[in-house]
Amino acid sequence: MGHAKKEFIISEKERLLEEVPIVDEECDRDFIKAIIEMGGGDVQVCLQCGNCTGVCPVSLKTENKIRNIIKMCQMGLKEKVLSTPWVCATCHRCYEHCPAGMNPAELIVALRHIVVRELGPPPFVVSISNNVANLGQAIEISDKILDLRKKIGLNEKPFDERYRSKAIMDIRTIMRATGYDKLIGIDLGD
Amino acid sequence: MASIWVIDTKDARTAAKYGLFYGCIIPNRYPGIERSIKVILEKLGCNQLFSDIPQATCCPVPGIFYSSDKETWLALAARNLCIAQDRKQELVTFCNGCFSSFLMATEQLSDPKKLGMVNRILKNVFMKYTGIPRVTPEGRRVLEPIKVRHFVDVLYRDIGLESIKSAVVNPLKGLKVAVHYGCHYLRPTERECIEDPVNPIMVDEIVASLGAESINYENKLDCCGAGGGVRSYVVDLAAAISRDKLMNIINAGADLIVTPCPYCLLQLDTVQERLELTRIPVFHITELIALALGADPRRLGLEAHVVPADEIISKYGGTK
Ligand code: SF4
Ligand code: SF4
Numbered sequence: 266m267g268h269a270k271k272e273f274i275i276s277e278k279e280r281l282l283e284e285v286p287i288v289d290e291e292c293d294r295d296f297i298k299a300i301i302e303m304g305g306g307d308v309q310v311c312l313q314c315g316n317c318t319g320v321c322p323v324s325l326k327t328e329n330k331i332r333n334i335i336k337m338c339q340m341g342l343k344e345k346v347l348s349t350p351w352v353c354a355t356c357h358r359c360y361e362h363c364p365a366g367m368n369p370a371e372l373i374v375a376l377r378h379i380v381v382r383e384l385g386p387p388p389f390v391v392s393i394s395n396n397v398a399n400l401g402q403a404i405e406i407s408d409k410i411l412d413l414r415k416k417i418g419l420n421e422k423p424f425d426e427r428y429r430s431k432a433i434m435d436i437r438t439i440m441r442a443t444g445y446d447k448l449i450g451i452d453l454g455d
Numbered sequence: 456m457a458s459i460w461v462i463d464t465k466d467a468r469t470a471a472k473y474g475l476f477y478g479c480i481i482p483n484r485y486p487g488i489e490r491s492i493k494v495i496l497e498k499l500g501c502n503q504l505f506s507d508i509p510q511a512t513c514c515p516v517p518g519i520f521y522s523s524d525k526e527t528w529l530a531l532a533a534r535n536l537c538i539a540q541d542r543k544q545e546l547v548t549f550c551n552g553c554f555s556s557f558l559m560a561t562e563q564l565s566d567p568k569k570l571g572m573v574n575r576i577l578k579n580v581f582m583k584y585t586g587i588p589r590v591t592p593e594g595r596r597v598l599e600p601i602k603v604r605h606f607v608d609v610l611y612r613d614i615g616l617e618s619i620k621s622a623v624v625n626p627l628k629g630l631k632v633a634v635h636y637g638c639h640y641l642r643p644t645e646r647e648c649i650e651d652p653v654n655p656i657m658v659d660e661i662v663a664s665l666g667a668e669s670i671n672y673e674n675k676l677d678c679c680g681a682g683g684g685v686r687s688y689v690v691d692l693a694a695a696i697s698r699d700k701l702m703n704i705i706n707a708g709a710d711l712i713v714t715p716c717p718y719c720l721l722q723l724d725t726v727q728e729r730l731e732l733t734r735i736p737v738f739h740i741t742e743l744i745a746l747a748l749g750a751d752p753r754r755l756g757l758e759a760h761v762v763p764a765d766e767i768i769s770k771y772g773g774t775k
Contacts, residue, residue: 304525322678322696323685352692355518355683356638361652368643373683377522386523389687393519397531401512403479403519410759414486417754423482423489425509432512435534435580442576445527 292341300338305375308338310365317359317369323352331359331369338372350376351387386449394449398440400424401432471506473609474544476535478553479513480717481739487756488549488717491745492606494755498622498748499614505547510538514553518684521556529569530576532560536601537582545602547609549741551639551716552682557603558646565600605640607715607740608649611657616664624749626666627771632743633709634658634669635700635723637716638678658715658740665747672707674700679714681722697726705733711767712737724761736764746771 297308311332318324318332329352337346350373359369381390393403401424415421424432437453440446446453481488496502514535520528536557539546548554564570564584574583586598610619641652650657653676659669680686680696701723704712714720717739724737737760745755752772757764 322680323692326692326695351684351688353683354638354678354680354685354696355522356678357642358638358678360643370643374522374525378524381523387684387688389684390519390523393516393687394523397513397515397520402483403513403516404483406483410483410486413756413759414482417487417490417756419482419486419490423477423486425507428510432510435582436512436531438579439530439534439576440527442579443524443527443530445524448524 287340287342291344293343294341296338296341296343299379300372300375303375303378305372306368308335308367308372311335311339311363311367312365314364316362316364317367320358320362322354322356322358327352331373334376335367335369335372338376346376347380347384350374350380381448391449391451394445395451398437398446398451398453399433401429401436471504472545473505473547473604474508474511474539474542475505476508476511476514476546476548476553476557478548478550478717479516480721481549484721485717485739485756485759487759488739488741490754490756491739491741491750492549494745494750495741495748498745498750499618501614506544508535508538508542508544508546511535514548514550514556516552517556517559518552518682518687521559522684526572526576528556529560529563530573532556533564533573533577533584534580534582536560536564537577537584539601540584540587543587545604547604547606549606549715549739550718551605551637552718554603554605555639555647557601561600561603562646605649605715607640607657607661610661610744616660619661619744619748620664623665623747625747625771627743627747628666630667630767630771631670631708631710632662632667633672633704633707633712634662634675635679635704635712635714635719636676637714637719638682640715641676658713661740661744662713665744667743667747670707670709672709673703679719679722680726681718686722693722694726694729697722698730698732701727701730701732701735705735709735711735711743711764713740713743714738715740727762734762736760736762736767738764 301307313332313336315332318330321331324330329349334346334349353373355370357370396403396405411421477489496505515528515531546557577583586600589599590596636655641647644652662669677700678696680693686693712723712735720737720739727734742755752768
């Protein structure tokens with residue numbers, strides 16, 4: 266890796282700069298409604314000033330500019346937008362700097378909801394959700410850490426065994442009640 | 456409805472003021488932090504005020520749950536809040552992510568519609584979120600939302616720098632520390648407002664109270680790059696963002712990075728394997744405090760760190 270070289274990780278730029286006019290069929294008029302329904306707020310209030318992009322750590326490193334994403338949402342370019350929302354650190358810098366009171370981070374969360382429902386969840390969401398359903402925690406513990414815990418005088422198992430099965434049962438019950446198991450594709454057995 | 460936590464009745468009566476919520480990364484990746492917390496509370500003589508919450512589960516992590524289904528996220532978070540509520544405790548977190556998740560949850564549960572929705576779900580596990588009943592000075596009965604605290608805030612405001620200072624036995628003289636606060640400690644400002652979001656000082660002052668020097672560096676309040684699923688989704692992007700941060704820190708001449716968030720710690724520590732940079736150890740603030748308070752460094756679990764801290768331990772490890 267070169268010193269202080271500007272790196273572009275994901276390039277939407279070429280695709281966006283293709284001189285292909287946007288045709289009407291590409292624009293999904295209901296997209297904004299879906300975004301609002303998912304709690305993303307009204308993207309129409311965005312002034313396209315670009316303040317969010319200027320402070321966004323992701324926009325700084327990629328061609329995934331948050332202002333562009335918002336513009337594409339305004340135009341209803343759903344297909345173009347659905348490849349972008351997991352590339353956001355939810356750091357809320359954009360929100361703090363937005364003169365229109367938009368919350369681009371919440372918009373991104375709404376887009377994620379749409380992606381999960383229409384294209385399916387990305388693999389890491391499935392695996393971490395499964396961990397929580399099976400272990401009560403997002404992270405699996407390794408033998409090395411189990412040994413280390415013992416060595417430094419902690420309970421070997423991080424999760425108190427007296428409560429573990431009840432806690433996991435609770436989590437699974439909640440996931441069933443909200444339909445999360447079906448949404449993500451978690452097999453909770455019977 | 457009575458809680459099904461039968462074992463808890465005794466537990467709740469003996470519960471301390473603060474419930475320790477370790478989250479997922481601390482016990483499963485950097486257990487030395489858990490150990491450090493215990494050491495600190497003992498050395499400061501306030502361990503009776505704190506107790507573990509053995510029924511707690513993942514907060515749940517917002518980058519996964521809040522991002523895929525808000526209802527499930529809120530119900531799972533409320534389950535943890537209910538436990539603190541039954542124990543009448545403030546919920547103390549050591550992670551910016553858990554802190555943010557719980558703050559957001561308590562905020563959303565103040566909306567009666569969401570509260571009703573969540574309680575309908577929690578009924579299935581025999582729980583109900585109400586908040587903690589209190590009587591105001593005027594004699595009015597009110598239900599207060601669970602207090603969610605970041606340990607840094609508890610240390611700074613409730614325990615106080617003077618107590619820490621007077622408990623230091625290994626002053627970390629000459630140690631140059633770069634403090635990384637992390638995004639979810641600071642933003643969004645109307646929620647995470649434990650201190651000035653553009654000029655936070657609490658971790659810096661804690662570092663100084665240990666005898667070390669908190670050095671300034673460019674873009675101190677920038678993101679580590681890992682949050683919100685970026686680390687899981689495009690590991691190269693997270694690494695590229697971390698790299699900028701690490702370069703600034705190394706150029707500023709720091710010996711050590713200190714953060715109040717185990718997720719930022721995980722990122723800044725593990726990412727150094729793939730970057731061609733000078734390696735610099737990354738500590739959770741509790742590990743640094745434990746070291747200064749005279750904990751046996753061999754029992755701080757520092758071998759869980761990718762970047763070894765041997766040099767710092769041999770210099771500041773005190774009486775071994
Ligand atoms: S929250 Fe996402 S879009 Fe907003 S500044 Fe942070 S990384 Fe960029
Ligand atoms: S800062 Fe706000 S108004 Fe400006 S481009 Fe970003 S979202 Fe739109």
